[in-house]
Amino acid sequence: MKKRIVLLCMFLFGAASFGFGNDKIFSEYFRDATFRYDFYHVGTKGEERIVPDKMYEEGEWAGSLTNLVDTLNLGEYLFKVVDIKTNQVIYSRGYSCMFNEWQTTDEAASGAYRSFQESVRFPYPLHKVQLTISRRDKRMIFHEIFSCEVDPASIEIHHEKLFSGAKVISIVNNGDSHEKVDLVILGDGYTNDEMKKFDADAKHFTDDLFSTSPFKEREKDFNVRAVEVASQESGIDQPDRHHWVNNALGTSYNTFGSARYVLTNENRVVRNFASAAPYDFMIILVNTNRYGGGGIYQLYAISYTIGETPSTAWEADYVCVHEFGHCFAGLGDEYYSSSVAYNDFYPKGVEPWEPNLSANPSREGLKWRDMVASTTPLPTPWEKAKYDSIEDERAHLNPRAKDYSKHRQALLDEERKILEAQPNKNVVGAFEGAGYSSTGLYRPSVDCRMFSLSLTGFDPVCKRAIENMIDFYSK
Numbered sequence: 337m338k339k340r341i342v343l344l345c346m347f348l349f350g351a352a353s354f355g356f357g358n359d360k361i362f363s364e365y366f367r368d369a370t371f372r373y374d375f376y377h378v379g380t381k382g383e384e385r386i387v388p389d390k391m392y393e394e395g396e397w398a399g400s401l402t403n404l405v406d407t408l409n410l411g412e413y414l415f416k417v418v419d420i421k422t423n424q425v426i427y428s429r430g431y432s433c434m435f436n437e438w439q440t441t442d443e444a445a446s447g448a449y450r451s452f453q454e455s456v457r458f459p460y461p462l463h464k465v466q467l468t469i470s471r472r473d474k475r476m477i478f479h480e481i482f483s484c485e486v487d488p489a490s491i492e493i494h495h496e497k498l499f500s501g502a503k504v505i506s507i508v509n510n511g512d513s514h515e516k517v518d519l520v521i522l523g524d525g526y527t528n529d530e531m532k533k534f535d536a537d538a539k540h541f542t543d544d545l546f547s548t549s550p551f552k553e554r555e556k557d558f559n560v561r562a563v564e565v566a567s568q569e570s571g572i573d574q575p576d577r578h579h580w581v582n583n584a585l586g587t588s589y590n591t592f593g594s595a596r597y598v599l600t601n602e603n604r605v606v607r608n609f610a611s612a613a614p615y616d617f618m619i620i621l622v623n624t625n626r627y628g629g630g631g632i633y634q635l636y637a638i639s640y641t642i643g644e645t646p647s648t649a650w651e652a653d654y655v656c657v658h659e660f661g662h663c664f665a666g667l668g669d670e671y672y673s674s675s676v677a678y679n680d681f682y683p684k685g686v687e688p689w690e691p692n693l694s695a696n697p698s699r700e701g702l703k704w705r706d707m708v709a710s711t712t713p714l715p716t717p718w719e720k721a722k723y724d725s726i727e728d729e730r731a732h733l734n735p736r737a738k739d740y741s742k743h744r745q746a747l748l749d750e751e752r753k754i755l756e757a758q759p760n761k762n763v764v765g766a767f768e769g770a771g772y773s774s775t776g777l778y779r780p781s782v783d784c785r786m787f788s789l790s791l792t793g794f795d796p797v798c799k800r801a802i803e804n805m806i807d808f809y810s811k
């Protein structure tokens with residue numbers, strides 16, 4: 337069985353081992369520009385279609401010239417670019433999207449159909465290529481759901497500039513984009529008059545990211561640019577408060593019915609603005625003081641920017657880096673008690689693809705078993721019942737009540753005390769409770785930026801996943 341899995345991995349990601357080791361190969365198949373293929377992702381629970389939209393040429397290629405074929409095996413989907421003449425996979429990337437999250441909502445379960453506009457981006461091919469998109473099944477094996485031929489000479493490809501003169505500010509510049517992780521920061525809900533605030537926010541959250549390990553130690557491997565996007569009105573939509581704003585990027589609270597979940601389904605608009613700068617990953621800062629954000633692997637990370645009160649300003653710093661963990665390294669949520677809009681996001685008994693979640697806590701099967709000491713018990717004990725009782729209390733606080741913030745902070749402090757007191761707090765093991773599930777899913781450490789609402793750093797397993805991604809994009 338193991339052998340079959342290895343063979344399958346070689347088949348899926350195999351081209352990497354066939355010598356895409358130098359930029360000569362890049363220049364044989366690509367030129368230094370970005371090709372964007374837009375499509376609609378349409379369907380309901382258990383059914384999906386990819387329907388082509390438009391094709392674009394964006395600016396210079398920001399990605400690696402050597403790491404073209406994905407070797408990381410992350411994401412719900414995988415797209416591949418195959419050179420038609422040689423039948424070689426010349427580029428591939430795993431990714432996730434809004435559609436697969438929406439499929440786990442009650443709305444999708446009721447049989448309703450919805451469409452989401454999406455993009456895949458790859459270096460601009462010189463010759464005709466076949467673009468395929470695959471989706472994982474419950475055993476995590478990819479199956480093709482879409483295939484089409486792309487002719488790079490087609491007159492249907494748009495070559496105009498897409499970003500209407502948006503100003504780009506360089507925040508961190510460490511040189512050649514091909515050898516760096518290139519981040520682009522966009523702002524939503526900032527009016528022309530608030531652009532100085534956006535510039536300051538972009539710098540603040542860049543500092544926030546690079547004060548957190550392992551980004552801190554690897555800042556030299558990044559470039560960060562901010563694109564000034566002006567909204568007609570200040571703030572973003574808050575449907576549950578009947579607060580509607582004409583904001584440029586369409587970000588909104590209440591995504592999939594969750595109060596604090598901020599995403600945008602205006603992919604085309606977002607991508608057009610982002611194309612003002614070369615980028616591998618995107619952060620969208622929203623000009624609001626209401627707790628919220630969202631992050632999807634290889635799509636974007638979104639964070640609010642102003643604390644609800646001065647004493648909770650740090651929570652925006654927590655959210656921004658947490659969401660970037662989803663977007664950048666495919667990290668899963670390690671928390672399990674907060675209400676989310678999903679049904680069976682991680683079906684029982686299925687090993688998630690996220691590097692920091694596991695359904696198998698055994699010494700032979702645990703995903704990060706190479707990081708677990710032989711003396712560490714698996715599953716690893718912690719005072720879960722005690723922690724859960726505080727979480728439960730916090731979940732039942734009334735946000736409209738007087739002294740809400742005070743009570744909430746007191747409970748957060750109490751949770752912190754419990755986590756800090758665990759004898760296994762510095763141990764990598766398998767701690768039960770992760771991925772929106774109180775039982776059956778395990779996380780690597782007692783605490784992590786992907787677990788508690790705190791400025792705690794990433795646990796060693798998440799750190800390694802982030803470092804792998806930095807390596808992949810900077811070499």
Ligand SMILES: [Zn+2]
Pocket residue numbers: 658659662668669
């Ligand atoms: Zn999260």
